[in-house]
Amino acid sequence: MSRDRVPVRHSLVTRLLVTSLLIALAAISATAWLAATTTTRAISQEQGGAVADERAVYEVLLGYAAGHEDWSGAQTLVRSRAAQLGRRITLTTDDRTVILDSPAGPELSGTRPSAVLDPLDVDLGLTGGDQPIDVRAVGPYIVPTTDRYLMGEAAEQVQNCFRKVGYNSVVDVAPTGRPSVVTTSVRSDTASPLTPEVIEFCSFALESLVSPIEKKALLELAKLTAACLGLGERSAQLRITPDFRAYLGRWPVVRTSTESTEVRPPSSLQSAGPATTVQQCVSSSRKIQLRSYVAPRALLFVTEPGAGRSTLSLSGASVTRIVLFTGAVLLATVVVTMLVGRRLVRPLRNLTDAAESHTPALVTTRDEIGRLARALNDSAERRETAESQRRAMVHDVAHELRTPLSNMRIWLEAAQDDLTPTDADLVAMLHEEALLLQHIIDDLGDLAAADAGTLRIHPEPTSLRDVLTQVADSHRGSAQAAGVRLELDIIGDPVVSADQVRLRQVIGNLISNAIRYTPPGGSVTVSADDTTITVRDTGAGIAEDDLPKIFDRFWRADQSRSRATGGSGLGLAIARQLTEAHGGTIEVHSKPGHGTRFTIHLSSAPPPA
Numbered sequence: 045m046s047r048d049r050v051p052v053r054h055s056l057v058t059r060l061l062v063t064s065l066l067i068a069l070a071a072i073s074a075t076a077w078l079a080a081t082t083t084t085r086a087i088s089q090e091q092g093g094a095v096a097d098e099r100a101v102y103e104v105l106l107g108y109a110a111g112h113e114d115w116s117g118a119q120t121l122v123r124s125r126a127a128q129l130g131r132r133i134t135l136t137t138d139d140r141t142v143i144l145d146s147p148a149g150p151e152l153s154g155t156r157p158s159a160v161l162d163p164l165d166v167d168l169g170l171t172g173g174d175q176p177i178d179v180r181a182v183g184p185y186i187v188p189t190t191d192r193y194l195m196g197e198a199a200e201q202v203q204n205c206f207r208k209v210g211y212n213s214v215v216d217v218a219p220t221g222r223p224s225v226v227t228t229s230v231r232s233d234t235a236s237p238l239t240p241e242v243i244e245f246c247s248f249a250l251e252s253l254v255s256p257i258e259k260k261a262l263l264e265l266a267k268l269t270a271a272c273l274g275l276g277e278r279s280a281q282l283r284i285t286p287d288f289r290a291y292l293g294r295w296p297v298v299r300t301s302t303e304s305t306e307v308r309p310p311s312s313l314q315s316a317g318p319a320t321t322v323q324q325c326v327s328s329s330r331k332i333q334l335r336s337y338v339a340p341r342a343l344l345f346v347t348e349p350g351a352g353r354s355t356l357s358l359s360g361a362s363v364t365r366i367v368l369f370t371g372a373v374l375l376a377t378v379v380v381t382m383l384v385g386r387r388l389v390r391p392l393r394n395l396t397d398a399a400e401s402h403t404p405a406l407v408t409t410r411d412e413i414g415r416l417a418r419a420l421n422d423s424a425e426r427r428e429t430a431e432s433q434r435r436a437m438v439h440d441v442a443h444e445l446r447t448p449l450s451n452m453r454i455w456l457e458a459a460q461d462d463l464t465p466t467d468a469d470l471v472a473m474l475h476e477e478a479l480l481l482q483h484i485i486d487d488l489g490d491l492a493a494a495d496a497g498t499l500r501i502h503p504e505p506t507s508l509r510d511v512l513t514q515v516a517d518s519h520r521g522s523a524q525a526a527g528v529r530l531e532l533d534i535i536g537d538p539v540v541s542a543d544q545v546r547l548r549q550v551i552g553n554l555i556s557n558a559i560r561y562t563p564p565g566g567s568v569t570v571s572a573d574d575t576t577i578t579v580r581d582t583g584a585g586i587a588e589d590d591l592p593k594i595f596d597r598f599w600r601a602d603q604s605r606s607r608a609t610g611g612s613g614l615g616l617a618i619a620r621q622l623t624e625a626h627g628g629t630i631e632v633h634s635k636p637g638h639g640t641r642f643t644i645h646l647s648s649a650p651p652p653a
Contacts, residue, residue: 063384071373097129098158098346102170105135109339110163110180115143118339122146126349134345135161143342149349157343164331164338177330180219183337184261185286187221191255198250199223205246209236222258222286225250251285258286261333266290268329273322288330290322388413395420448477488614501543501625508538508572515551516570519559527564530555533571540575540646546622553615554579554642561640577644586634594632595620 104125108118115135126133126146135143140153159167163178187195199215202225206213211227218224225247227238236242254262262284269290270279281292391413398405398417404424405417452474458464516532523530551570558568558581566582586594595616623630627647634640 063380067377067380070376097131098344099170101125101129101131101133101346102159102161102167102344105161105344106163106166106171106178107180109161109342110178111182112339113337115339115342119144119146129346130349132345132347132349134347135342136345138341138343140343147349149347152345152347155345155347158346159344160341161339161344162341164334165341176327177334181334181338182218182220183334184264185220185222185258187255188257189221191253192221192223195223195250195253198253199225201249202246205249207231209238209242209246211238220258223250224287251287254286262286265326265329265333268332269322269325272325272329284326288326290326391417448481452477501546501622503541503543503626505539506542506544506547508540508577509534511544511547512551512570512572512577515548515555519552519555522556523559523568526559526562528559528562529567530559531567531569533569535571535573538572538574542626542646546625550619550622550644551577551579553619557615558583558640558642566639575646577646578641580639580641582639585636585638585640586632587636591632591634 104121105118108121109115112118118135122133122135122144123146132146132149134145134149134152136152136157137143140151142148159170163181164176166173166176166178168174168176196215203213203215206225206227210231212229212231213225213227215223216226265288266282266284267279269284270282273282275282278292282290283292284290391409395405395413395417399420402424404421407414407417407421455464455470455473459466459470464470512532512534516530520530555568555570558579562568562581562583568579568581571578571580620630623644623646629645631643631645632640633643
């Protein structure tokens with residue numbers, strides 16, 4: 045069937061695809077041009093103000109999230125900011141469940157968020173900084189007031205140290221309350237170079253102070269970082285300083301309001317691993333430690349009041365242009381669709397008219413419709429042929445059943461009118477006619493089962509020698525009565541997979557048919573070799589024009605339909621059906637005056653189910 049497929053260039057699908065692509069291309073081009081010319085200017089005007097508003101709102105809400113565990117107290121802050129900017133501010137979870145809104149408005153399911161609020165994962169593009177964790181997220185690192193006084197004194201000592209080496213400095217207090225000293229300028233031209241060793245020496249007085257609360261938090265952070273680095277047995281040696289630097293060793297100094305210990309810092313700290321890896325582990329561990337101290341991650345939407353997204357204002361000329369172009373595209377779509385539709389429907393209407401009038405459909409195209417027209421014409425021809433065969437078969441069946449029934453009725457009426465004695469001869473004659481009727485009915489039942497697919501066989505390993513011998517012995521009486529010699533020619537002991545009963549039926553039909561058409565003095569030979577069975581006679585043979593018809597039901601070479609020269613006309617049809625049910629084939633070769641040979645090819649394997 046693949047060679048009968050419609051070429052792609054003639055396919056109806058190709059024509060529909062090309063038409064759809066042309067319409068879609070025109071609509072997309074017009075829409076894209078209109079969108080580009082009417083929205084570019086409005087978008088560029090709104091972008092500047094929208095980015096500034098988003099950055100301001102982000103900074104304020106990020107500071108709130110860094111200092112609170114949830115968003116429950118941010119409603120007032122959000123509403124005041126929204127009123128100040130004249131925008132709608134909405135906070136939602138990742139699945140777009142609203143947390144805060146000022147005021148409530150349409151759903152934001154299709155709106156892109158302005159930013160993601162997470163103090164542990166800061167959007168550096170909005171803040172312009174370089175710290176992924178907001179410095180306001182202090183968590184458990186808040187220095188108590190009593191320890192801040194000692195750290196302030198240490199900060200003054202650090203400033204004095206920098207002043208002695210020729211540098212000015214200022215004190216910067218972090219959100220945790222811990223001070224730090226930052227150099228600002230050079231005091232004199234004779235100032236010493238500000239090397240890392242000098243900075244470490246001067247800063248030691250401040251960096252050596254760690255409050256108990258800080259130490260507890262840093263020890264917890266060290267455990268998380270050690271697990272991240274996979275230090276194993278060396279995990280207990282990992283230390284993290286208040287400025288979140290990691291090294292392996294002891295705490296350099298511990299001094300609080302109640303105790304003071306001085307330990308000189310090591311000249312060089314042993315690294316806990318590659319700098320990038322250590323920093324990543326410290327950062328990820330800090331996020332784990334601080335997660336419970338900050339507000340949950342939220343999506344920030346800064347939109348126009350009462351809308352889910354920013355809107356654009358179009359001028360009257362723009363609206364008119366959009367309407368005109370839209371109308372033109374719709375008109376073109378309707379016109380093209382109508383033209384293509386009429387062209388496609390016309391042959392379908394012709395097919396409908398041909399089917400209703402039972403006339404051949406006109407094939408004018410080479411696409412799918414043309415192929416459908418050819419298929420309908422073929423189907424109509426097959427239907428007419430099948431109807432003719434059905435009428436002929438009904439006529440043949442009626443004829444075959446009428447003859448024995450008429451004979452039985454005539455003899456019974458004669459016996460009823462005392463015109464013939466009801467003796468053993470009459471009973472035997474009626475019995476013979478009844479057997480003939482039973483034989484015809486059985487043959488028709490086998491053919492009906494084969495047509496319905498319910499003909500069942502029960503294959504098993506079968507010896508051809510035994511089967512052919514049994515069949516030949518059962519037909520020797522009729523062969524002798526007809527003056528025909530019946531012979532067997534079996535090579536070896538071939539075995540096939542077959543139903544013995546059905547196989548005997550096939551061979552019996554062929555032998556009885558051969559005996560019937562062989563004149564006295566002739567011979568019928570049944571031979572077998574491996575999986576091939578041959579039934580050959582020396583009869584008159586079959587004309588070449590009749591060979592294709594011999595397996596048709598109720599067909600006889602003798603058109604007189606006399607049973608003296610032919611049976612019911614079903615034997616060869618049944619033989620073919622049973623052979624095919626075994627998964628085999630049957631062939632016939634004949635030539636007038638030289639006899640006929642039937643050849644059956646079976647398989648040694650079981651037939652298909």
